[in-house]
Amino acid sequence: MKTHVQFLLSLIVSLMVFGCFAQSSLEVYEQKKEAFTETILKHKWSEPNKIKSIVEPVIVMRTGRNQKIGASKFGGTPDLPEGTEWPKSEGHSMVFFAQLNLNDIANFDQENLLPKTGFLYFFSYFEAPEGDYGAEYEYKKENADYKVLYLDKPLIDLKATKFPKDLVKVYQFKPSPIDFELIFQIPPTIECSAYDVADLNSDDAAIYDQLISDYDNYECEEQMILGTPCPMQYGADFDWALSYLDITDFQDPIQREKVENIRPEFINLFSFPMYDIFEKIGYSNCYFGITKEDLKNKDFDKTVFIMQGT
DSSP states (O other): OHHHHHHHHHHHHHHHHHHHHHHHHHHHHHHHHHHHHHHHTTSOOSSHHHHHHTOEEEEEEEEOOOOSTTOOEESSOOEEETTOOOOEETTEEOEEEEEEEGGGTGGGOTTOOSOSSSEEEEEEOOOOOOBTTBSOOOSBOOGGGEEEEEEOOOGGGEEEOOOOTTSOGGGOOOOEEEEEEEEEEOOSOSSSHHHHHHOOOHHHHHHHHHHHHOTTTOOOOOSEESSOOOOSSSOHHHHHHHHHHTOOOTTSHHHHHHHHHHGGGEEEEEEEEOTTTSTTTOSOEEEEEEEHHHHHTTOGGGOEEEEEOO
16 A cells, blocks of 8 residues: 555656756746847837847757767768668759757747657768868859758667768767857847837837947857847848749849748748858858758758858
């Protein structure tokens, strides 16, 4: 009898702890959102509700320590189920960018945009470096030259892999473990659909422009999931739309309307700069975008990959 009582008490405590953890992830989310919103509203906005409407969650990446199989990381080699082939482009092995364990970020994604389980892998093909500045710059990567792989497999199925023999030696990057942090921001650029939809008046637009231009007060994150990525040129959602629709003549009013209509549909799946880790390829920023519908359907083959450089 005593054993059964102890078991029941243990089970009740476990359920209570689990419930607290499940609740706390939402509480932390709301607390961080409220704290950021309070800070940003200290500026003298004439229409503060419009500013509140564009406060957005961002999952940012920090240097981690976990190097076990299945851990999130930049570089190194992917941990894949046996029999899964390393992606190639016209017979050439692609560069491995990153492996994201979606279990690590499930509690941060309170809007339920991303799959809660599984792994995302990011690859792209680059020719050998042309010189000190890396490979030939390409603003838009052709679909056959990059791959976003989603595998909803248990951790136990993953195995460490080795670099393909044909992969350029300087593109065999050392692993860099990733930890994640939830933050909130307003879009760090006025060249994005979220800012356009807010439709700020001239006074608030001036405050906004000054705010995002002043990096002493507004730090622009670069390694991030979700949210509006920090562009090096024009807003990433604009380039994603052009690439997704395969439009080259933006001056055509019909084509321009198509681009403007689809821009709000894009989600920042993964964006990061090449410097530090991947600078042997170049110094561009990388942006992987996917539409809400394609993400909902887990159709990662429709992900768009664009790069921006100065």
